[in-house]
Amino acid sequence: MELGEAKRRCRDVIERIESLPASCKRTLLKLAHSELSFLSRAATSERPLSLNIGHIEAVVHILHLPCITGVSRVCKPIPLSPSLNVHVDIACTLNTNPVWIIVSDRNPNYITCNGLHSRLHQLTAAAASASVALRPSSLILFFSHGLSSFLSDKLMHEFGATLVLLGHPSFHFHLIEEAGDWIHVLLPRTYQEASVFEIKLGDPKPDHVSCLQSHVMAAHWDLPEDTSSPLFPPFTSLLSKMHLFPLDVETMETAKMGHCEVVNFDTTALIALVSAISNGGTQKLLATPESELRRRFKGNYEFVIGQVMSEIQNPILVELDSTISGKGGIICETVHSEFKELVTMYGGPNEKLRTSHLLKYLRVVPDSPSKRMMSLPTTRKLALKCKVVFGTGDYWYAPTATANMAFVRAVSQAGMSLRTIEHGPRALTGD
Known part of the structure; x- marks a missing residue:
């Protein structure tokens, strides 16, 4: 027995x-x-x-x-x-x-x-x-x-x-x-x-916010809004559930101490939120002739179609809604600059419109990677830019929303624990 x-x-x-x-x-x-x-x-x-x-x-x-x-x-x-x-x-x-x-x-x-x-x-x-x-x-x-x-x-x-x-x-x-x-x-x-x-055993992350001073700011987007183009309902629903906190260092310090839940977004997460694939564009892409899609996406055709099929099975806005709801969103200066540049170059008018709305709900903080993240060696898998982005989230005691699983695995293999919110990748389609 x-x-x-x-x-x-x-x-x-x-x-x-x-x-x-x-x-x-x-x-x-x-x-x-x-x-x-x-x-x-x-x-x-x-x-x-x-x-x-x-x-x-x-x-x-x-x-x-x-x-x-x-x-x-x-x-x-x-x-x-x-x-x-x-x-x-x-x-x-x-x-x-x-x-x-x-x-x-x-x-x-x-x-x-x-x-x-x-x-x-x-x-x-x-x-x-x-x-x-x-x-x-x-x-x-x-x-x-x-x-x-x-x-x-x-x-x-x-x-x-x-x-x-x-x-x-x-x-x-x-x-x-x-x-x-x-x-x-x-x-x-x-x-x-x-x-x-x-x-x-003591605080392994003795970081301070004194470097911030007045540098905490609202993200902004200079393009005019086109209110004639409706936004995808799940997208607006997700934004409406995000927590907005005042733009002052004292409040950010409170958030850092764990009294207010905060999510750090990397560039892959922001692109996933505004991509046409995530915002009701899957059927339009599937209805487009393959020859036109191959011309538009070139060698990335299979990659984009794979994302379309993934979105149909697992809508990313629904997936992220439960983890983002009620939390404040931050992005570091590196992500802010890179995201705006990518959307300007590759985003379509609707993707740019969604970007203008999304950035209103985020706070830009200085690149301030934690000491423990920066103590990891910089290698091909542990790239400096990624260490800055994820390290800034670690500095603020905030999980980083990301599709960059290669970096997450590399950090784990190094033996360091890191809070992340993982999701599938989505690409800008020019819609």
Whole structure:
């Protein structure tokens, strides 16, 4: 019975892993399938089972929490130097700050003071020696079965740990069939007994807004508006839900401190918002003769048609509406300049009209990339311009809306957690 239950838990956690973002899946799937293979081989063995499935379940539970974003490592070492790696269960962003999460699924009776003390000294020393890009602001310790009061007191007094609430207890349901009807059966992993501690290590992003002074400004567009051309309803609906905040440094400082949600847009996101493909132009493009489209888009014909088909299946304005609604929008000076130049050169009259409306809802901030972003080496994949754009979002504790997945992957591969809002690319069509 124990073996059958363990196998069922493995299959259930594999199913839950599949619903995670691609960046979180690979290692976890490998671990879960390895555990399932071990259990299958153990079917004829009479030895007591040594299970790792509980640890995998706890990691997956944490990764599903809405407060967890910007995951860069899952159950893998973080390379701190050519000769030093540190193993953490999750490296991510928690409530705008980069953290390392350590998960224990052990019975509290078997967690020793010496073992815990040694592990924490290793982690705090590693965090202190990490580069600015990889250094966490906190260690989060997740004990899925709780922790004894003796060890809890030790953590608080020796390491300055505080008890925190990491999301809410999660009740997992599994469907089984009985007499032709589907019923819900409550699985035992509710994590109501879990103890979660935070050990603050200092702010890895000691940036300041003093450089802004009066440079925060409204984006603007010099073209006259053509009110005779109606805007696409989903586009106006999305803009109407964006939060507008006053143009003063004090308010921007409040936003930076996390009291007002802000989204940083890169150029790919702005183009996606105003593109004719995103604004009801898919059928018009599909009705246009292929020869004309090939003449207009030249070598990008297949790329544009691919975006059209993607838009039909997954309308990008609908996708972004839920993540942008109620938030303020910022763009850095580099994006502001590049976006206006691209629309001037390649945008059609309707795309330019949408641009004039969109820029009224955004605030331009100086290029001010965070220190941790700029500490990453500049390479072909980690281009300086992208570091400035994404780093400015990181400076403001704001996720960056982007279609630039190559840069996002490169940052993750470097081990740095970064908050992003990812979407498919859309091109200007000249409409």
